[in-house]
Amino acid sequence: EPEVTQTPSHQVTQMGQEVILRCVPISNHLYFYWYRQILGQKVEFLVSFYNNEISEKSEIFDDQFSVERPDGSNFTLKIRSTKLEDSAMYFCASSELDVLSTNEKLFFGSGTQLSVL
Amino acid sequence: LAKTTQPISMDSYEGQEVNITCSHNNIATNDYITWYQQFPSQGPRFIIQGYKTKVTNEVASLFIPADRKSSTLSLPRVSLSDTAVYYCLVEGTGRRALTFGSGTRLQVQP
Structure with missing residues (x-):
């Protein structure tokens, strides 16, 4: 099964x-997202990205955050x-963008554990 | 946005069937019900999705009554590897972001 790859772990x-967190989405997918999960808390939405622009972002995603798709395969989150x-x-x-689907199914990567000291 | 309510935790034993019920009283006509599973230190993984009645795949079954105000995820014959957090999500068409609640922490004992 194809998978979303994240580096570093x-x-x-x-x-x-x-910091720049890197992701390689599934190759034929067109919508990309970042979520985060603080230890012991909920999975929180940060941002969604489509057609080289942000389509939706949460209040967490302030000016310190940015996303980029620098090439045809990578999707990055910069803090x-x-x-x-x-x-x-x-x-x-x-x-995957499917015009016939009525709800999207998300494929998640295994995550990058970020520790700020 | 429909709010969901599900038990915080459940315990089971290997080989048993586990049913996790989710309440979503304010579900809208265009909302679908989706369940995700999350193992420790991993991202959520799609399990099953439905709109009404019953949906079954190789992993689970999803039962949705006619009024759609609740849904039940059924895991047949659980094993230790089914220990995870299970999230019930109710989202409408056209949304770009999923909203995760606190989920149900399922602990399967030997």
Whole structure:
């Protein structure tokens, strides 16, 4: 079964540093997403991306966050100046655009555990 | 956005059938009911989706009564590897983001 790949699996950084989390979505998928999960808490939506632009974002996704699809395969999440509260597991997901479907099914990666010290 | 309510946790033993019920009293006409499974340190994984009546796949069954105000995920003959958090989501067409609640933490004992 095709899968979403995320790298690195773990990232440790100092507060105030920039981090880039990388994802390779499933090849024929057109919608891309980032979610995060703070330890012991809910999976929270950050942003969705389609056709090279953000289609929806949550209040968590402030000016410190940005997303990019630099080439035909990668999808990245950048945190410009990390804070302690950014420590979480970050999940990338993708979905296939199907004009006949009435609800999307998301495929999630295994996540990047970000630790901000 | 329909709010969902499901038990915080459930315990079972290997080989038993597990039924997890989710309440969604405010479900809208165009909302579908979707269940995801999440193992520790992994991303959620789609299990099953339905609109009404019964849906069955190789992993689970989903029972939805006529009023659609609740749904029941049924896992036949669970094993230790079914220990996970199970999320019930109710989302309408055209949405781009899924909203996860707290889920039901299923613990399967030997």
